[in-house]
Amino acid sequence: MTTLDVLIPHYNDSSALALSLESIENQTWAGSKRVIVVDDGSERDELQKTEQVILQSSLNIELIKSPENLGRPKTRNKLLDAADAPFLAWLDAGDIWYKDKIQSQFNCLYDLVHKGDDVDTHWITCNYDWKWEGKRRRKVDQIARGDQLKELFIGDKLRAYLWTLLGTRKSFERAARFDERLLRLQDLDYFISFVRAGGRLVTPSNRNSLCCYFKSDIGRNAAEIRGCYNTIFNKHNAALLEFGPTFTQRAKSKADFVASRFAKNNSEHGLAMAYKFHAFKSDPRYALFRLKQSLNQG
Amino acid sequence: MKIAVLLGSFDLLNPSMLDAEAFQHIFGQEYQFFKMPWATGKRDQTYNNALLSNEDSRLINAAGYAMKYDFADDKIPLLVFVDAQISDVVSCLKMLRKGANCETLNVTLLSLRSNTTYAASEATKAAAQELVTASIQGVAFTAPMTVTVEDLAALDVQHLVRKNLKIRDISTKLRDALERRGMTMSPDIARKKIMRILRRMTEEGMLVAKDKHEIFADELAAAMMQDLTQFLEKG
Structure with missing residues (x-):
């Protein structure tokens, strides 16, 4: 019986997939696992290379091929449909887990059982490294204390990244499915849905970074990102309103900052300035705080 | 779900001589010593006697859960109980089955026999036999397996x-x-x-x-x- 299904969406990057698979092979956790890769309509050459990578791996891998490029949310829903192990974890092709990730997260689950908590209402996230091209890895702490819904909307202390997670299949059913309207930020919507449905994120006692995210904004449309934020804010408007108008303005200001970063990293400097200006208009205090923070980080 | 249980007195199961590695050496790689690094206050315990305490039934429940998911298909979790009361072991096995949520818990009883600690070896064997005869719903025992070591002090x-x-x-x-x-x-x-x-x-x-x-x-x-x-x- 497979205990853990590892879910990987893949598109046109077989060498990135190889890197991720290697990090799964190196896990210290000894339970039985299966990797499910949904290839989202990669070009023929890349698909062939992907098949080679899978053949060469010692892991138990199931490859599901989409005949056309459906986009990330639909691919993730396909992965959910294919999974049937009692536990699920996610990884994006190109990102890696450090060797103790899954064991540390399972230990956290056992600890939850020991405390008498319901494992089906918890997701185990973890601290991670954030690596921009040409820069050193930077550790990012996931802080699970406090109002998690609030923290997810702002995303400064608790961030919505699927590849940090381990949980029971039932816990993932709590968040339902990925919103197929969201070409970007479907993780954020998924996390918010989970917490709104009574779910809670916890972190393992191992406070080291347990995975690494190789970050790139290149080729990602800033306006699309900002549009996805709007969709999420509209969808979860009732939850946002509960925190009051000041908080809503803060969440919008943060969204503008993220869109500004994407625009800047794609050399759309005018657009980047416009988003920043908008962020200042929405919440000047928060905008100043962000500006100070980015100056401190260089 | 398969597990293995090793019972014995302190004379025989002395933590200064027998650690997780030694057990694997004696009984083979198939058996893997069960540890609970996730349990606060129990992570440094050498053997599994913490599971026999009636004070923390959730611990046994969680241990059953961990045993079910933490082991490769070809590995069997090995529990070591020192100077244990058979009645405590019986209730522990019942709880483990509940925690693992399995229909039948298949238990292999292991015994150590050493010529230099004859009395302790006999006690181990007797404890294993007593446990086999105990009828526990949902728990099946396989024939006890005894490993003889010439001299425990020279073990491995x-x-x-x-x-x-x-x-x-x-x-x-x-x-x-x-x-x-x-x-x-x-x-x-x-x-x-x-x-x-x-x-x-x-x-x-x-x-x-x-x-x-x-x-x-x-x-x-x-x-x-x-x-x-x-x-x-x-x-």
């Missing part, structure tokens, strides 16, 4: 001797390194310190290579001196 001679030599060698080098820095440490304390550090490292899957004992001891001495300096500065 290579393994133990190698381990002891390593501890002795590194602790001597640590004392030398400290002495070079103007500090002395008794051989007994140095040995205990190294034993503790190596045990922790083994748990983390780390080993000190044979040709690196000197460097390791030197780094350790430097770190100890630094700790001491900081402590004195604070005080």
Whole structure:
């Protein structure tokens, strides 16, 4: 019986997939696992290379091929449909887990059982490294204390990244499915849905970074990102309103900052300035705080 | 779900001689000593007697859950109970089955037999037989398996001797390194310190290579001196 299904969406990057698979092979956790890769309509050459990578791996891998490029949310829903192990974890092709990730997260689950908590209402996230091209890895702490819904909307202390997670299949059913309207930020919507449905994120006692995210904004449309934020804010408007108008303005200001970063990293400097200006208009205090923070980080 | 249980008296199951590695050596790689690094306050316990306490039924429940999911298909979790009451073992097995949420818990009873500790060996065998005859719903016992070791003190001679030599060698080098820095440490304390550090490292899957004992001891001495300096500065 497979205990853990590892879910990987893949598109046109077989060498990135190889890197991720290697990090799964190196896990210290000894339970039985299966990797499910949904290839989202990669070009023929890349698909062939992907098949080679899978053949060469010692892991138990199931490859599901989409005949056309459906986009990330639909691919993730396909992965959910294919999974049937009692536990699920996610990884994006190109990102890696450090060797103790899954064991540390399972230990956290056992600890939850020991405390008498319901494992089906918890997701185990973890601290991670954030690596921009040409820069050193930077550790990012996931802080699970406090109002998690609030923290997810702002995303400064608790961030919505699927590849940090381990949980029971039932816990993932709590968040339902990925919103197929969201070409970007479907993780954020998924996390918010989970917490709104009574779910809670916890972190393992191992406070080291347990995975690494190789970050790139290149080729990602800033306006699309900002549009996805709007969709999420509209969808979860009732939850946002509960925190009051000041908080809503803060969440919008943060969204503008993220869109500004994407625009800047794609050399759309005018657009980047416009988003920043908008962020200042929405919440000047928060905008100043962000500006100070980015100056401190260089 | 399959598990293995080893019962015995302290004379036979002495933690100073028998650790997780030694058990695997005696009973084979198929059996893997069950540990609970996730359980607060229980992570450093050598054997599994914490599971026999009636005070924490959730711990047994969680252990059953962990056993079900933490092991490869070809590995069997091995539980070691020292000087255990059979009634406690029976209730523990019932709870483990509940925690693992399995229809049948298949238990292999293991016994150790040693010519040098005859009385203890016989007691182990008797305890295993008593447990087999206990009727527990949802728990099936396979025929007890007895492994005879000629001399328990010489058990896994290579393994133990190698381990002891390593501890002795590194602790001597640590004392030398400290002495070079103007500090002395008794051989007994140095040995205990190294034993503790190596045990922790083994748990983390780390080993000190044979040709690196000197460097390791030197780094350790430097770190100890630094700790001491900081402590004195604070005080």
